[in-house]
Amino acid sequence: MNRHSRFPLVALIVVALLGYLWWITPSAIPPRPATALARGGTLTGALRAEPRSFNRLASRDLSTEVVTLLTQGKLVRVNRATQELEPWLAERWTSSPDGLVHTLTLRDGLQWSDGAPFTSADAAFTIAAVFDPNTKSVLASSLEVDGAPIGVTTPDARTVVVTFPRPFGPGIRLLDNVVILPKHRLESAVAAGTLSQAWGPTTPPAELVGMGPFVLASYEPGQRITFARNPRYWRRDDTGQPLPYLDRLVLEIVPDQNGELLALQSGRIDITQQQLRADDYAAAREMERAGGLRVQEVGVSPDPDVFFFNQRQTVWAKDPRGSWMATETFRKALNHAIDREAYANTVFLGAAVPVHGPVSPGNKKWFWPDLPRYAFDREKASALLTELGLANRDADAFLEDAGGREARFTMLIFKGNTGLERGAQVLKESWERIGVAVDIVPLETGALVERMLGGAFDAIFFNYVATDPDPAMQRDFWLSSGSAHIWNIGQKTPATAWEREMDDLVARQAAAVDPAERVRLFRDVQRVFSEHLPALYFAAPRLFVAVGPRVRNETPGVTRPQLLWSADTLAVVGDAPAR
Amino acid sequence: MTLARFAAGRALSGVIFALVVASLSLLLAHAMADDVDDDPLAAPESRAARRAELGLDRPFLETYARWLAGLVRLDLGQSTRFRRPVRDLLGERAINTTLLAVCALLVATGLGLPLGRLSAVDPHGAGRAVRAASLAVLSVPPLIGALALVLIAARTGWLPTGGMTSREGLTGAAWAADVLRHLPLPVLALALPMAATIERLQARALLDAIGRPFVAASRARGLDADAAARVHAWPVSLAPVIGTYGVLVGALFSGSFIVEIVTAWPGLGRLMFDALGARDTWLVAGCGAAGAVALAIGTTAADVVHAAVDPRVLEAQR
Numbered sequence: 071m072n073r074h075s076r077f078p079l080v081a082l083i084v085v086a087l088l089g090y091l092w093w094i095t096p097s098a099i100p101p102r103p104a105t106a107l108a109r110g111g112t113l114t115g116a117l118r119a120e121p122r123s124f125n126r127l128a129s130r131d132l133s134t135e136v137v138t139l140l141t142q143g144k145l146v147r148v149n150r151a152t153q154e155l156e157p158w159l160a161e162r163w164t165s166s167p168d169g170l171v172h173t174l175t176l177r178d179g180l181q182w183s184d185g186a187p188f189t190s191a192d193a194a195f196t197i198a199a200v201f202d203p204n205t206k207s208v209l210a211s212s213l214e215v216d217g218a219p220i221g222v223t224t225p226d227a228r229t230v231v232v233t234f235p236r237p238f239g240p241g242i243r244l245l246d247n248v249v250i251l252p253k254h255r256l257e258s259a260v261a262a263g264t265l266s267q268a269w270g271p272t273t274p275p276a277e278l279v280g281m282g283p284f285v286l287a288s289y290e291p292g293q294r295i296t297f298a299r300n301p302r303y304w305r306r307d308d309t310g311q312p313l314p315y316l317d318r319l320v321l322e323i324v325p326d327q328n329g330e331l332l333a334l335q336s337g338r339i340d341i342t343q344q345q346l347r348a349d350d351y352a353a354a355r356e357m358e359r360a361g362g363l364r365v366q367e368v369g370v371s372p373d374p375d376v377f378f379f380n381q382r383q384t385v386w387a388k389d390p391r392g393s394w395m396a397t398e399t400f401r402k403a404l405n406h407a408i409d410r411e412a413y414a415n416t417v418f419l420g421a422a423v424p425v426h427g428p429v430s431p432g433n434k435k436w437f438w439p440d441l442p443r444y445a446f447d448r449e450k451a452s453a454l455l456t457e458l459g460l461a462n463r464d465a466d467a468f469l470e471d472a473g474g475r476e477a478r479f480t481m482l483i484f485k486g487n488t489g490l491e492r493g494a495q496v497l498k499e500s501w502e503r504i505g506v507a508v509d510i511v512p513l514e515t516g517a518l519v520e521r522m523l524g525g526a527f528d529a530i531f532f533n534y535v536a537t538d539p540d541p542a543m544q545r546d547f548w549l550s551s552g553s554a555h556i557w558n559i560g561q562k563t564p565a566t567a568w569e570r571e572m573d574d575l576v577a578r579q580a581a582a583v584d585p586a587e588r589v590r591l592f593r594d595v596q597r598v599f600s601e602h603l604p605a606l607y608f609a610a611p612r613l614f615v616a617v618g619p620r621v622r623n624e625t626p627g628v629t630r631p632q633l634l635w636s637a638d639t640l641a642v643v644g645d646a647p648a649r
Numbered sequence: 650m651t652l653a654r655f656a657a658g659r660a661l662s663g664v665i666f667a668l669v670v671a672s673l674s675l676l677l678a679h680a681m682a683d684d685v686d687d688d689p690l691a692a693p694e695s696r697a698a699r700r701a702e703l704g705l706d707r708p709f710l711e712t713y714a715r716w717l718a719g720l721v722r723l724d725l726g727q728s729t730r731f732r733r734p735v736r737d738l739l740g741e742r743a744i745n746t747t748l749l750a751v752c753a754l755l756v757a758t759g760l761g762l763p764l765g766r767l768s769a770v771d772p773h774g775a776g777r778a779v780r781a782a783s784l785a786v787l788s789v790p791p792l793i794g795a796l797a798l799v800l801i802a803a804r805t806g807w808l809p810t811g812g813m814t815s816r817e818g819l820t821g822a823a824w825a826a827d828v829l830r831h832l833p834l835p836v837l838a839l840a841l842p843m844a845a846t847i848e849r850l851q852a853r854a855l856l857d858a859i860g861r862p863f864v865a866a867s868r869a870r871g872l873d874a875d876a877a878a879r880v881h882a883w884p885v886s887l888a889p890v891i892g893t894y895g896v897l898v899g900a901l902f903s904g905s906f907i908v909e910i911v912t913a914w915p916g917l918g919r920l921m922f923d924a925l926g927a928r929d930t931w932l933v934a935g936c937g938a939a940g941a942v943a944l945a946i947g948t949t950a951a952d953v954v955h956a957a958v959d960p961r962v963l964e965a966q967r
Binding site: 326329516 | 732742812910913919922923
């Protein structure tokens with residue numbers, strides 16, 4: 071080998087060594103300075119997907135929700151950290167003793183971002199637009215009580231009177247679902263029946279007017295959305311300083327979650343769209359030790375993953391496996407076969423708490439710690455399977471029914487969700503130990519939902535995200551007629567006696583206005599659920615968020631968007647690193 | 650056959666190819682349940698109404714005829730995911746992917762050809778290291794390669810970790826300079842595996858050419874080994890390498906799919922990913938058509954260049 075031919079090899083080794091030395095040296099991150107909150111600066115966050123619209127009445131995807139949270143205002147809002155209702159554009163309200171009439175008083179002197187006065191007419195206009203059949207608003211059902219729309223009158227410019235068709239326990243909490251739109255800008259679109267197309271992604275930012283802390287400055291499709299401070303925003307901090315603190319807020323479109331975490335590490339973004347995945351805790355903690363970011367535990371997720379069998383009787387009438395698979399006994403046997411502590415440790419790497427029903431400890435107000443539990447007991451599980459006539463009748467490890475059919479079912483899961491994939495594997499292995507075989511089939515979201523809606527499945531294991539912790543706001547899940555009654559959607563009449571009982575309890579709970587009565591009734595709902603076990607729950611993850619070293623004053627909540635729900639109080643110190 | 654006639658024939662094949670691929674994309678997209686409502690649990694009536702509004706409730710042949718008629722007017726329908734005309738979305742993203750693809754092709758060629766030559770003329774020295782590096786790069790899947798580059802960028806801060814620009818509102822030279830700063834990461838992610846492929850092909854082709862009688866004859870006339878390889882063997886060895894560029898252009902577009910997602914580059918690959926995720930029928934078909942057109946242009950250009958440098962291609966057509 072001559073001298074010239076050796077040179078590239080030597081160079082390669084030198085480069086590799088330099089690379090390694092650089093690799094093991096942590097990035098130099100300036101220490102966090104102790105600076106008081108001050109106005110100014112730009113915070114950069116991330117969105118995984120682009121918004122479908124800037125019009126919350128037309129679209130309910132998370133990106134649209136984030137954009138409208140930043141640019142629009144609500145009459146009242148649910149504080150994502152405390153889960154309590156708090157005044158917003160309305161500074162106070164009173165409710166009639168029967169819970170039917172709620173009178174809200176708007177703050178004085180409010181202005182839209184274009185300077186036009188904000189009045190009760192805007193609130194009445196928005197509610198009417200939601201129920202306008204031409205709008206076909208995605209929010210219409212969320213503003214109905216038992217299928218009937220709420221009514222709104224406006225005795226004067228600062229008073230909004232909301233009338234419910236029936237008593238409704240959560241009261242005006244349901245107004246957290248809707249942002250108020252400017253009548254002076256959108257009246258013509260409603261008159262023309264085109265509100266659902268208004269404020270689409272191509273609308274010039276100057277045309278978007280709101281009551282939120284920010285106004286849209288620019289939207290570069292596929293790249294970023296930039297917001298500037300709304301100079302007419304109404305809110306001030308405790309010291310009287312006008313909010314928001316930030317001059318600008320930029321949301322970079324980062325479709326890949328791995329890329330998002332690396333962007334946070336490099337300082338390209340300051341906050342992520344939502345909580346860290348369980349797989350990322352260790353890496354994030356490592357980065358925290360190096361000073362690159364801060365990791366905070368937010369609390370327990372209110373939405374544990376859920377497993378359920380298809381319980382449409384029409385499906386099982388044609389399938390002989392239904393004689394055991396569609397029974398409560400079978401579900402109870404499977405429930406007894408899960409070691410929830412081990413499940414939490416394996417699936418969420420220890421960052422989870424075992425749960426026994428759909429309401430997790432993350433739902434502070436409605437969690438019932440004394441809910442009856444199914445202890446981990448494989449012997450009991452096997453005994454229940456024997457009761458169903460399932461026994462091992464051949465040489466393999468699985469049980470068979472009297473007809474020789476193997477105790478086997480297919481479990482559909484969302485493709486690409488590592489947490490669900492790991493959870494499904496743990497369930498499969500646990501159930502195989504009591505002789506029940508499971509085939510896991512990962513599907514794209516749309517395909518899985520289509521199978522669920524069409525009733526073409528044995529069992530599904532997925533994540534169902536509730537919109538509000540209050541059970542009366544989740545009646546689509548609890549009621550047998552509900553569109554999210556996942557195990558048997560949209561029944562004309564309750565298929566079982568216990569679903570009829572649950573319907574009655576849920577209706578009474580939603581109509582009760584006495585808080586103690588509501589809690590008691592919802593415990594009854596949970597008791598019936600636990601006795602008949604239409605769906606199985608195993609663990610709820612602890613949620614962590616990570617923020618960059620410049621971020622101050624974050625108040626993360628357990629529901630999405632964990633940080634941007636309170637964007638007006640977010641602050642930054644120092645300049646953003648060159649990106 | 651003349652080169653012009655050959656080029657015209659290839660162009661016609663390209664048009665047919667693009668049309669077939671686009672039609673198949675539409676067929677597949679139509680067969681998927683489209684996510685016309687962003688609420689997966691929306692009432693069936695609401696989904697049906699939205700499908701009817703977008704014309705997705707019609708039989709495939711009727712849909713196809715309507716789509717072909719629209720294609721003539723460059724009207725590719727409305728995206729359900731983005732609520733915008735598909736043509737506008739494709740226009741915005743195609744230019745970004747083209748920029749990425751052209752740069753990646755140039756970098757891959759710039760690295761692959763000389764390294765391949767080095768590998769062939771010095772197989773036991775530098776060539777050994779080059780060969781090992783090529784095999785290592787080729788064995789890394791594009792996703793891992795792209796993530797590794799983003800990780801390096803995040804650790805060093807030498808390059809932006811993703812995106813196409815750092816901030817909004819840049820224009821002119823400032824915009825171009827900013828895009829240039831963001832280009833290396835996705836370009837390297839795409840170009841490195843391709844450069845390794847070219848290097849391997851070039852080395853093999855050059856070794857083959859060096860062993861042929863006309864090179865031995867040139868050596869017998871007194872030319873040294875380096876000069877014989879450079880002047881006589883190398884031009885001949887280029888022909889088979891150029892012949893593979895059509896395939897490489899295809900790999901470029903399929904590779905850009907994952908690289909654009911990981912590096913947040915706003916191109917066609919990412920658009921296709923979004924369209925597939927949302928089962929956005931018209932957009933999937935549009936992206937399929939755009940990808941097929943790009944592939945047809947790339948392969949046609951590669952074939953024409955191949956024919957220009959290697960007369961045997963034209964002779965074989967006679």
